[in-house]
């Protein structure tokens with residue numbers, strides 16, 4: 641909404657919307673320390689226009705691990721990966737292609753026939769494990785950086801818009 645009466649500066653840097661988002665590449669990441677089910681955690685992310693974190697490469701995985709290893713969490717962390725649609729066919733909740741996986745040894749295992757359809761990241765190793773979506777874990781939200789809106793200079797105002805409030 642902020643851009644209705646301003647303009648996109650094509651030279652403006654993409655950035656994150658607040659100080660509690662961590663920047664990496666083209667994306668913003670926000671960790672939460674409270675524990676929720678996978679769906680409740682995703683709901684919190686979506687309220688912000690974000691989604692649960694997706695991980696596209698070892699570079700991104702390593703960056704997330706370096707964050708996790710800084711002692712900020714002692715709990716496993718939800719990521720957006722899940723196979724709720726078809727068992728064994730994993731997809732990211734933010735619709736990114738699955739280009740990279742980092743399973744713990746023996747995972748995903750649908751442990752003992754339980755319906756393990758959501759994926760957590762072990763805080764000790766960063767490796768991934770499928771678990772029931774009703775488990776309670778901390779979580780990380782992710783969203784693309786946005787272009788910050790700037791007020792239009794007077795001379796740049798389009799006459800067509802002068803009558804608008």
Ligand SMILES: [Ca+2]
Pocket residue numbers: 716760771
């Ligand atoms: Ca766990």
Ligand SMILES: [Ca+2]
Pocket residue numbers: 723727728750755756757758770
């Ligand atoms: Ca499963």
Ligand SMILES: [Ca+2]
Pocket residue numbers: 747748749750751756769770771
């Ligand atoms: Ca498992």
